[in-house]
Amino acid sequence: MRRALAALEREMEQLRNDARAAHEDGDHAAVRTACEQLRLAENAWYTQIGHAAQPQLQSKERMRLALAVIGVPASPREIQQVTRAFTGKDLPWAPLASVRRDEQRRYNTSSSAASYICPALNADDFTPLRGLYALGEWPLERRLRTSTSARVDFLTMVTRLASHHQSSSPPVQELLRRLADHIPGVEVSMNASIPTAIARAAETELHIITSDDRARRAAAAHTARRQLDPVQQIFGAPRN
Structure with missing residues (x-):
């Protein structure tokens, strides 16, 4: 536990420095990302010493933090798995059943530049995809789903989790092991950690399949911005 706490404390200090530097550079998106990562690290620190996170995060805020860690559109199951692995707490889904409607209402009534939970969008007709969540601050290209995007997003999620500062914690390593069952070519040697081996295999496949998917998303995003x-562009076009 002592090592885990020390690692978290070093990470929190680095994230504070990152947030400060981004603030000085006027990079508001980087400030928000660093602060979200900092809150997640702080929650993990409180969990390690056996106390509830201070302040206690609401379910929707925990969902937002999980999406920030995942970095790509994710399903409720993926969001719950990441929340449990990184915070040690379950994310009850019932209070979030109306999250899209609530977030769109908040968007329509607020002039702040807050982060909004929104649906991923179908790249063919730009309608919201059921059961797939994203953050409205992400570029439109990242929130779109083509026929090849599911695999790209899954592998991207895995590489992000494997490179996270908490990747050495047992709950995150266990999650990575389960995810590795869906990635061919994962080889763990004495000289490579589990996260490193999983990230290497995921990146190898990503190198092969990413360019085509990126081109499809870019073309769809160009059309979406015109239409x-x-x-x-955040919450999707109405279904016919």
């Missing part, structure tokens, strides 16, 4: 208003 959709700002609200629809």
